[in-house]
Amino acid sequence: MKKATKKEIEAIKAAFLERYSDAVTELSYVNPYELVIAVALSAQCTDKRVNLITPALFEAYPTPKDLAEANIDDVKHLIQSCSFFNNKAINLIAMAKRIVDVYGGEVPLDEKELVTLAGVGQKTAHVVLIEYTQANLMAVDTHVFRVSHRLGLSDDPTATATEATLVKKFKTNLHQLHQGLVLFGRYICTAKNPKCDTECFLQPFCKSKDGFKAR
Structure with a gap:
């Protein structure tokens, strides 16, 4: 070619x-916490499907602290129509715990810090920064x-x-x-x-x- x-x-x-x-992204979110979750869920899953899942998830766990303390089975139930929901549920809770324990409940808007969160690789970090900060990535x-x-x-x-x-x-x-x-x-x-x-x-x-x- x-x-x-x-x-x-x-x-x-x-x-x-x-x-x-x-x-802009077609994922629905109102803050960096919701955005990083939506982007993580969108891996090998459509944005349309993620947008059907996240309203109930965000209502149940409106803050990183809420999600960090969540029951794993409850999270799995809320995201079960998403691909690889078992692993994603585990990662979401681990991600929230680190956001609370290391970053004071605020999602770090820095690539090196973002990729330390469970379930967040370089691509997810870049998508978050591209969308939320218009980073040249x-x-x-x-x-x-x-x-x-x-x-x-x-x-x-x-x-x-x-x-x-x-x-x-x-x-x-x-x-x-x-x-x-x-x-x-x-x-x-x-x-x-x-x-x-x-x-x-x-x-x-x-x-x-x-x-x-x-x-």
């Missing part, structure tokens, strides 16, 4: 920024990975390597580009039956036989 040229990368970046300049989920490869922005085999490549190529406005890549992949450049001829505004740059059919 061909790689995007420097000129194409600049054009792709401009198109994303024009289309998605105000894009990139995070690669299945949508970003797919779009990046179809557009010739990356041919890396892993999400971590793809992230590094996107950071190197885009450099700035990464939080907006991340949100744009996610939404573009979720609704237009879908895994199956991408909307190439009806909604795609990046047809001239597509390098994939699964994407723009005219190439």
Whole structure:
């Protein structure tokens, strides 16, 4: 597959920024505590499903202290429709305990601190910081990975390597580009039956036989 040229990368970046300049996560939350939980739950689970789960969870455990003291079976029951709910319930309680014990009940908005929380890896930390602080970071989920490869922005085999490549190529406005890549992949450049001829505004740059059919 061909790689995007420097000129194409600049054009792709401009198109994303024009289309998605105000894009934000589709996860529902009101504070960093709710956001980090929602992002952690969204791993291998859709945002739509997470948004169905979290209202009751947040009502039952409105603060880190409440969640830290929660009964594991009660938490599992509330999130049982989420993928890997057993492990996620364990991690949520452990995460809350550390937030209370180490950070005084406040979610640390720093990557090095965030990744010390149970269930929070680099991608989750980046998504939280991108959304809440508009940090100049990139995070690669299945949508970003797919779009990046179809557009010739990356041919890396892993999400971590793809992230590094996107950071190197885009450099700035990464939080907006991340949100744009996610939404573009979720609704237009879908895994199956991408909307190439009806909604795609990046047809001239597509390098994939699964994407723009005219190439």
